[in-house]
Amino acid sequence: xxxxxxxxxxxxxxxxxxxxxxxxxxxxxxxxxxxxxxxxxxxxxxxxxxxxxxxxxxxxxxxxxxxxxxxxxxxxxxxxxxxxxxxxxxxxxxxxxxxxxxxxxxxxxxxxxxxxxxxxxxxxxxxxxxxxxxxxxxxxxxxxxxxxxxxxxxxxxxxxxxxxxxxxxxxxxxxxxxxxxxxxxxxxxxxxxxxxxxxxxxxxxxxxxxxxxxxxxxxxxxxxxxxxxxxxxxxxxxxxxxxxxxxxxxxxxxxxxxxxxxxxxxxxxxxxxxxxxxxxx
Numbered sequence: 001x002x003x004x005x006x007x008x009x010x011x012x013x014x015x016x017x018x019x020x021x022x023x024x025x026x027x028x029x030x031x032x033x034x035x036x037x038x039x040x041x042x043x044x045x046x047x048x049x050x051x052x053x054x055x056x057x058x059x060x061x062x063x064x065x066x067x068x069x070x071x072x073x074x075x076x077x078x079x080x081x082x083x084x085x086x087x088x089x090x091x092x093x094x095x096x097x098x099x100x101x102x103x104x105x106x107x108x109x110x111x112x113x114x115x116x117x118x119x120x121x122x123x124x125x126x127x128x129x130x131x132x133x134x135x136x137x138x139x140x141x142x143x144x145x146x147x148x149x150x151x152x153x154x155x156x157x158x159x160x161x162x163x164x165x166x167x168x169x170x171x172x173x174x175x176x177x178x179x180x181x182x183x184x185x186x187x188x189x190x191x192x193x194x195x196x197x198x199x200x201x202x203x204x205x206x207x208x209x210x211x212x213x214x215x216x217x218x219x220x221x222x223x224x225x226x227x228x229x230x231x232x233x234x235x236x237x238x239x240x241x242x243x244x245x246x247x248x249x250x251x252x253x254x255x256x257x258x259x260x261x262x263x264x265x266x267x268x269x270x271x272x273x274x275x276x277x278x279x280x281x
Contacts, residue, residue, distance in 0.1 A: 001088060010139060022050045023047070041085040041086070041145075067190075113126060116250055144169070158248070181200060182199055192269070202266055202274075231266065259279070
């Protein structure tokens, strides 16, 4: 595996891969890798000839009161994991390489970036779309692989790719869960034992939504009300949002008549967690 710390190194390595007419896949990450990330690498390996991954804790997608300084960083371990999975190119630049002094240019997807997580974390998606567009310009992948757990991010990136004519296929991969159903996340490491148990209420709220949907309920308002009742049974879990929306526009829906995203975010202690499911009539 070739580890590239600079943009010229990454461009050269990826250029060599494309010169052999190989389909290049990209798995962007912030490190602290878990099975969810590795499932993206495996999907990329199955669909591409060469796989590049990035590890970059992107400061511009963190708010001033968020966990940038404490976000888990396990670079040596992460390198071993992706190399074992067959990643050929790893791009791991320092912050100053990606954000040179005096940089003033941003990529913003208006109308989507303020919804769901974007409403709770102002400026978050501006940071995401800026760094992802940089990675697309540097790596020039034919396909990029993202997890369905970050459903709002997925919608924002898909719109950016469409609007800016990036020649990149966006591949969404299923949520990977712990045996008890908790969606895998690097931030799960923040949870103590009691919080870890309380965090399962996110999945229970989604399961209740699916149960009522399977029983015939199509009113989004009634499904949301039932889910919030489930979350209220864990008083130490603070709900950020529970919404039922169009997965492409992130606009709320009143009745479920086509594929619909059910998304939840909540604070378990000081840790903000997200989860979601897709419902199809």
